[in-house]
Amino acid sequence: MAELESPNVMPKLITFLSSLLQRVAETNDLNRQFQPQKISVFHGLTRPTISIQSYLERILKYANCSPSCFIVAYVYLDRFSQRQPSLPINSFNVHRLLVTSVMVAVKFMDDMYYNNAYYAKVGGISTTEMNFLEVDFLFGLGFHLNVTPTTFHTYYSYLQREMLLQPTLNLAESSLNIGRSLKLHLCFNEDEASHQSQQQQQLAV
Template identity: 40%
Template sequence: MNIRKMADSGNDFLAETDSPLGLGESGKPIPSSPRVLSILSSVFERSIQKNEKLLKKLKTKDNVTVFHGSRAPTMGIGQYIDRISKYTCCGTPCLVVAYIYIERYLQKMDAYLTSLNVHRLLITSIMVAAKFNDAGCHNNTFFARVGGVSTKEMNRMEIEFLSNLDFRLHVTADIFRAHCLQLQKEGFGENPINHRPSNKTRAKCLPQIAGYTCRAV
């Protein structure tokens, strides 16, 4: 089942456009909503704070992988997700699937999400989700530029990510819907958000990618 079909089954989670999971009436994907970006950013930030506090308490370090850097990137998680969404035009359904992939990866590897690996896990999972469900997806070089990594590193992360997921990228409608509801619940308690798209909502990708570096060393 592809993202579009799963999105049609996720009516419980509405994007700011009042359209099920960011899909317009025509069935064509539209840009992910600021509300979704905010919720995902908040979820990842809280998870990282909890994990890093636990690791510090246990006086241990997480296993280093190809997704780890020696220091946390200067760009915040929210800004990074917004950057990816802005340039790749990955909509809400793609971001939800990427979120599911990251959960699968962490569970399989018995790993922690931290400030040292979240950025590269994000760009990799979103790229994999987009490529698996969109025949017209951008290539690895494009995603590498957006993510601030080299194409060589992007290729390496993709292989590592897919291998650890055993190349199992299918997401059922039930699992998709469950995660949509989970994210929706995570959104409760946040500052009230206007459920209408702002004038700044992007309708198409920008032709030029602003420079950024998110190095792993």
């Protein structure tokens, strides 16, 4: 989408995604007391000292990928959350999930991309760990990597709408409305969203 190429759009998108992921992670941190959560290869022993926003800004700066990759990475994170309910996004795994989702999106979307060693350096982890994360992420997605134009448009439109509403809505309320359970899926059921989008397009004809 041409809009994503605008120099002002990506910084706003990164800031919003960071705020959203921060809220989801903090909520799931609290839920750990009440709901069992698996420990996976994405979990660090401690919370990273770098903020989610700074980490995303670092990825944006050094990944040299098309802006669309960040939307696709967001779709992948949502799919992962819905397919792996026992591995909700929290403060211990959000950074590794982010760099892995972006790397996988770049490989799927862009004609040119770096090797895993490069993305490992961007993410501040070892190449061996990056390789393990990629494999686990792919299996966690069930290798469901294709993102149709309808799905892409649905997710991007959702983000645009939320970014416009952000100044007037409490972020906590906005984030809580995104999920359908305490696991806080990042967005919504993809099949339902695509169906609704198709219906709207038909009505507009």
